[in-house]
Amino acid sequence: MTENTRKPLVHRAWWVALAACLTIVGAAAFSAVPGLLTGPLHDEYHWSRTSIGAAASVNMVVYGLVAPFAAALMDRFGVRRTVVGALSAVAAGSALTVSMTEAWQFTLYWGLIIGAGTGSLAMTFAATVAHRWFTARRGLVLGALTGASAFGQLVFLPVLAWIVDHHSWRPAVVTLGMTALVLVAVAVLVLRDRPADVGLLPYGAPEPGGPGTAAPGGRRREARARSGAARRTLRVLATSSRRPGFWLLAGMFAVCGATTNGLMWTHFVPAAHDHGMAVTAAAGLVSVIGVFSLVGTVVSGWLTDRVDPRALLVGYYGARGVLLVLLPALFGPEAGPVMVGFAVVFGLLDVATVPPTILLCRRMFGADGAIVFGWVNAFHQVGAGAVAVLGGVVRDAAGGYGPVWPLTAALCAFAVLLALTLPRAERTAPAPAADREAAGA
Structure with a gap:
C-alpha cells in the first residue's frame, strides 16, 4: 500500500462514515411510512387494512432475514456495490409503488423489493464501516451509525406526514425514491471498500511495521473469512439454535419488534387518527419517540456496563407493557402534554433493549455473539411483521x-418472564485474534 505524501486535514474515514450515516438515515425513513399510507391507500383503493x-409485514420480515447476510454480500461484492445496489432497489421499489393498482403489488414492491434493499443497509452495514475504516473512535462511530436509524425516522416522518396530508401519498413516496437516488450518487463518490483502496490506513491505525500492525497472514485469514462468511452465518444459526438461551433472547426480541416497529411505527398514526387526531400531530408524536429513543439507547448502554442486563430487560419490557395498557385511555383529538409525556417515556424504552441484548449475545455465545445477534434481530423483524398484520x-x-x-x-409480560428465565451469563474472555477477524469484530 502506498501512502499519500500529504495527509488530508480530515481523514477519508470520516467522510465514509458521514456517507454511511446519510445512507442509514435515508433507508430508515422507509420503516415509518406504512403508518402514513394505511389511511390513504384504504380510502383510494378500498383495500383492507x-x-x-x-405488505408492511413482508417488508419487516425480509429486512430481518437479509440483514444477517449483509456482511457476506459486502465481503463478496464490496461495500460500495452492495450499497449502490440496495439503494437502487429501494428507488425502483418506490417508483413501482407509485404506479401500483393491486394490493399484491404493494406487497411485492414495498414488502419484498424495498425490504431487501433496506435490510442490506442495517446494523451490519454500520458495523462493517466502523470495523474497516476505524481503529480509534470505532465505538463512537458505531454508536453514531446505529443511532442514525432512529434519527432518520425523526427527520423524515413529520415532513412525509405533511406531504401526505397536503399533497396525497404519491409525492411522499416519490420524495423517498428521489432521496435514495441522491444517496446512490453519494455512495459512488465517497464510499470505498477499504482504506487501502485509496492508499490510506484506517483512522488511528499504527504506521506499517509499528506496534499493533497486523501480522503476516492477516490478509489470508481475512480472505478466508470473506469466502466463508455466508456459510459461517448459517453454521452459527445451526449451533446457537440448539441452546435454550438463543430462543429466550429471540423470543424477547420478537416481542420488542412486535411492540415497536410492528405496533407503534405501523399502527400508532392510524389509531390516533381514529380518535380524531390529525395525521401530522400523530406523526409528530412518533418523532418524539424517535428523539428520545436516541437518549434511551445511550443511557441504556451506560447502564448495561453497570447493571445486570437481565434486570434491565425485565424493567424495560415491564414498563413498556404498562404504557401500552394505559395508551387507549390517553388517546384523544389533541396531542396534549399527557400524550407527549407518553411519547417521551416510550421513546426512552423504544431501543433501550438493544445494548443489553447485544451484551447477552456476546456473553452467552462468545466470538459468535455478533452473528447470533444478527439472527436474534431477524426474530425482532418477524415479531414486527406479525403484529403489523395482526393490527x-x-x-x-x-x-x-x-x-x-x-x-x-401481555406479550411484554411474557418477555419479562423470558428475561427472568435467562441463565446468568458469565463474562467471556476476549476471542482469539483469528476468531475476531472471522467474526468481523
Missing part, C-alpha cells in the same frame, strides 16, 4: 384497535 399491513386484521374486524393494546401488553 389487513392487506396493507401484510390490520383487528382494525378490519373490530372497527378499531382496542384489543391490540392489552394483547401486546
